[in-house]
Amino acid sequence: MTSELYLLGFGPEGWGPVLARAGLMTLAVSLSAFLLGTMLGTLAVCGRVSGNALARRIAEIYVVVLRGVPDLLVIFLFYFGGRQVVAFFGTALGFEGPFDISGFAAGMLAIGLISGAGQSEVLRGAYQAVPKGTLEAGRVVGMTRWQLFRRVIAPQAMVTAIPGMGNQWQSVIKESALVSVTGLVETMRQVSIAAGTTQEHFLFYTAAAIIYLIITTLSDQVFRLLERRSMAGYAGASR
Amino acid sequence: MDVPYFASLFRDLLSGLPLTLNLAFLALLGGFVLALLLNLARTTRTGTAIAGTYVFFFRGTPLLVQLFMIYFGIAQFEFIRSSFLWPLLREPYWCGLIALMLNDAAYTSEILRGGLRAVPRGTQEAARVSGMSSLQILRRVTLPIAVRQALPAYSNEIISMLKSTALVSMISLMDVTGIAREAVAETWRAVEIFLCAGLIYLVLSLIVTRATSRAERALSPWQFGARQ
Amino acid sequence: MTKTARALVGAALSAALLAAPAASADMTGRTIVIATEGAFPPSNMTRPNGELYGFEIDLVNEIAKRENLKIELISQAWDGMIQGLIDGKYDAIVDGVSITGARKEVVDFTHPYTTGGSTFVVMNSAGIDLPMNGTTAQLDDPVSIDPAVEAVAAVLDGKTVGVQQATIQSAFLEEYLQDKGVKVRTYPNGSDVYQDLSIGRIDAGIASLTNVAAFLEKNGDKAAATGPTFIGGIMGAGSGLAVQKGDTELQEALNAGLESIVADGTLAELSQKWFGLVVTPQQY
Numbered sequence: 177m178t179s180e181l182y183l184l185g186f187g188p189e190g191w192g193p194v195l196a197r198a199g200l201m202t203l204a205v206s207l208s209a210f211l212l213g214t215m216l217g218t219l220a221v222c223g224r225v226s227g228n229a230l231a232r233r234i235a236e237i238y239v240v241v242l243r244g245v246p247d248l249l250v251i252f253l254f255y256f257g258g259r260q261v262v263a264f265f266g267t268a269l270g271f272e273g274p275f276d277i278s279g280f281a282a283g284m285l286a287i288g289l290i291s292g293a294g295q296s297e298v299l300r301g302a303y304q305a306v307p308k309g310t311l312e313a314g315r316v317v318g319m320t321r322w323q324l325f326r327r328v329i330a331p332q333a334m335v336t337a338i339p340g341m342g343n344q345w346q347s348v349i350k351e352s353a354l355v356s357v358t359g360l361v362e363t364m365r366q367v368s369i370a371a372g373t374t375q376e377h378f379l380f381y382t383a384a385a386i387i388y389l390i391i392t393t394l395s396d397q398v399f400r401l402l403e404r405r406s407m408a409g410y411a412g413a414s415r
Numbered sequence: 416m417d418v419p420y421f422a423s424l425f426r427d428l429l430s431g432l433p434l435t436l437n438l439a440f441l442a443l444l445g446g447f448v449l450a451l452l453l454n455l456a457r458t459t460r461t462g463t464a465i466a467g468t469y470v471f472f473f474r475g476t477p478l479l480v481q482l483f484m485i486y487f488g489i490a491q492f493e494f495i496r497s498s499f500l501w502p503l504l505r506e507p508y509w510c511g512l513i514a515l516m517l518n519d520a521a522y523t524s525e526i527l528r529g530g531l532r533a534v535p536r537g538t539q540e541a542a543r544v545s546g547m548s549s550l551q552i553l554r555r556v557t558l559p560i561a562v563r564q565a566l567p568a569y570s571n572e573i574i575s576m577l578k579s580t581a582l583v584s585m586i587s588l589m590d591v592t593g594i595a596r597e598a599v600a601e602t603w604r605a606v607e608i609f610l611c612a613g614l615i616y617l618v619l620s621l622i623v624t625r626a627t628s629r630a631e632r633a634l635s636p637w638q639f640g641a642r643q
Numbered sequence: 644m645t646k647t648a649r650a651l652v653g654a655a656l657s658a659a660l661l662a663a664p665a666a667s668a669d670m671t672g673r674t675i676v677i678a679t680e681g682a683f684p685p686s687n688m689t690r691p692n693g694e695l696y697g698f699e700i701d702l703v704n705e706i707a708k709r710e711n712l713k714i715e716l717i718s719q720a721w722d723g724m725i726q727g728l729i730d731g732k733y734d735a736i737v738d739g740v741s742i743t744g745a746r747k748e749v750v751d752f753t754h755p756y757t758t759g760g761s762t763f764v765v766m767n768s769a770g771i772d773l774p775m776n777g778t779t780a781q782l783d784d785p786v787s788i789d790p791a792v793e794a795v796a797a798v799l800d801g802k803t804v805g806v807q808q809a810t811i812q813s814a815f816l817e818e819y820l821q822d823k824g825v826k827v828r829t830y831p832n833g834s835d836v837y838q839d840l841s842i843g844r845i846d847a848g849i850a851s852l853t854n855v856a857a858f859l860e861k862n863g864d865k866a867a868a869t870g871p872t873f874i875g876g877i878m879g880a881g882s883g884l885a886v887q888k889g890d891t892e893l894q895e896a897l898n899a900g901l902e903s904i905v906a907d908g909t910l911a912e913l914s915q916k917w918f919g920l921v922v923t924p925q926q927y
Binding site: 240241243244245246247248249250252253256257260346349350351352353354356357364368371375376377378381382384385388389392393 | 471472474475476477478479480481483484487488489490491492574578579580581582584585592595596599605606609610612613616617619620621
């Protein structure tokens with residue numbers, strides 16, 4: 177097998193450059209999906225803790241549905257049904273057609289939506305862990321709701337949320353492999369093409385595993401660093 | 416709405432349900448046994464290293480990579496194809512089940528580990544002084560408390576496995592998702608078909624959620640008021 | 644006038660007539676996006692740098708040159724490819740799409756650029772030999788198809804046959820052989836059929852003659868086509884380029900190009916170059 181390792185290299189016959197590019201695509205699609213998920217997750221938490229019964233209901237249904245349906249189906253739905261969905265909302269918002277959806281957009285939307293449901297659980301837990309006394313104190317000194325969120329809730333909740341958000345990010349990276357079914361050339365798709373062309377399946381799927389391990393391990397380190405830094409203010413109090 | 420169409424679509428999709436349930440159930444069962452073994456291994460130094468590497472690999476890579484590695488990767492080698500393993504690995508069903516099982520074991524072992532760590536030392540000491548053997552302590556004190564602690568996380572894992580079985584449609588198996596994909600390729604009614612398939616999984620996961628929250632109540636009478 | 648001469652004149656005439664819309668204002672300003680799989684050798688394949696190449700790539704490039712079309716090739720997975728055309732994600736498909744009645748309801752086709760026909764393929768090591776090797780079974784003719792199906796089913800009873808999903812071959816297996824004890828395994832990707840065939844997961848595969856020819860070109864020492872060649876009926880009438888329903892402008896421009904490369908033998912040359920034999924129509 178070592179004789180075939182040149183296939184992973186950067187020579188004329190090597191798949192190295194395209195694999196590197198595909199790895200970056202995995203990062204790009206994961207990152208945009210994760211950020212979309214954070215926005216949706218925050219919205220969902222707002223809905224769930226708000227006094228509005230309808231908002232709470234919508235947020236709950238969103239989380240239950242997205243946590244109960246396979247990721248693969250959501251991606252297929254967005255990709256194949258994407259144009260119909262986009263056209264529906266596009267027309268509703270008054271845009272002129274024709275509407276279209278790329279593999280990147282479909283994958284980002286699908287995974288963002290799935291991740292939003294997961295992130296909302298993490299964020300809700302973090303919100304609930306914010307000591308009620310600090311909220312009351314904020315209210316007493318006359319903060320508006322937005323000030324309260326930005327200066328009291330968000331900074332405290334972020335600290336508790338970091339490990340959970342780290343897990344959500346890891347899930348997003350792994351889910352991004354499923355976007356390969358849309359034809360988007362990210363790591364998984366590129367590796368399948370290479371494996372099919374060269375008939376070196378084991379070699380290329382091992383390469384894929386290593387690429388994902390590198391990404392997951394490095395981001396794990398980043399989240400640990402964030403965790404340590406965010407704890408700085410608490411060091412005296414918590415230990 | 417085209418009622419006869421949806422009726423026949425659901426009939427088609429539901430014919431994949433036995434395979435979906437079969438894979439989910441057996442993967443969870445096998446994964447749980449393997450997870451127990453991994454936690455037992457953690458009592459020794461080499462065992463800890465092996466279990467750690469196993470968990471690192473299976474939790475750090477996508478299930479799809481693991482599945483393709485088993486289905487396409489390993490089968491590439493002649494010595495595998497002439498070995499006793501081939502009757503198993505020849506079948507897409509076994510490749511799918513093995514991949515799901517190995518993947519589930521990694522996640523379940525971490526959930527169990529968390530549960531075991533949450534068992535208060537004092538309870539085990541109390542059991543020892545009252546004369547229980549190690550096995551008795553494990554069976555009557557440690558495991559019940561650990562399982563109760565791990566139940567919420569394990570409930571998520573059950574749902575996650577149920578959803579993960581959809582990936583076997585990538586290796587030509589006709590589970591609910593596989594049937595949905597074929598129907599889409601043939602009739603191009605993607606939205607209706609994938610929504611109906613999604614509904615089936617949603618109902619399954621709601622059933623699991625109900626069942627596990629009942630189990631949680633039953634296992635913690637002190638929190639919800641004892642039953643008569 | 645001989646048949647060939649008539650065809651030539653016809654082709655020249657229609658080319659002259661149809662060149663007009665091709666050069667019209669609408670077509671010149673339009674970039675035609677054509678989808679292909681990029682993984683269906685030797686019709687369409689992908690180089691490590693992402694560049695597409697193969698028989699069909701040469702084919703559309705030649706047509707584009709002759710008809711002055713601005714084209715852009717993109718790669719897409721086969722499942723969902725026709726849906727994508729219906730949805731307007733691209734203007735045309737070139738991916739060995741067989742012309743069938745069911746597909747004609749949702750998309751329009753150009754003239755066929757291959758003659759069609761499908762065959763079973765087996766590995767020599769499997770020791771399976773289908774009867775009626777080298778004959779042709781015509782699906783529209785019961786006298787021709789019934790005995791062929793009986794004979795093939797007798798050998799394949801209890802065996803697993805692999806086929807790509809939602810293809811004319813999968814429809815054929817389902818309609819003619821599944822109820823006779825043949826186990827059918829369908830794959831989203833065509834290349835996976837050969838993958839599993841060569842390692843012995845399935846006992847036989849079925850695909851178009853051109854597709855099988857490509858596999859045999861590399862694996863001729865280990866595998867063989869076997870049994871009759873099935874044509875007609877649901878097996879369709881060869882592959883054509885698919886365009887959106889009602890896009891007659893593009894359809895006519897592509898047809899004009901096809902007529903031109905058939906007439907001067909360029910298509911036959913391309914077929915010889917990529918398949919090692921002529922699998923293309925000699926005239927329209």
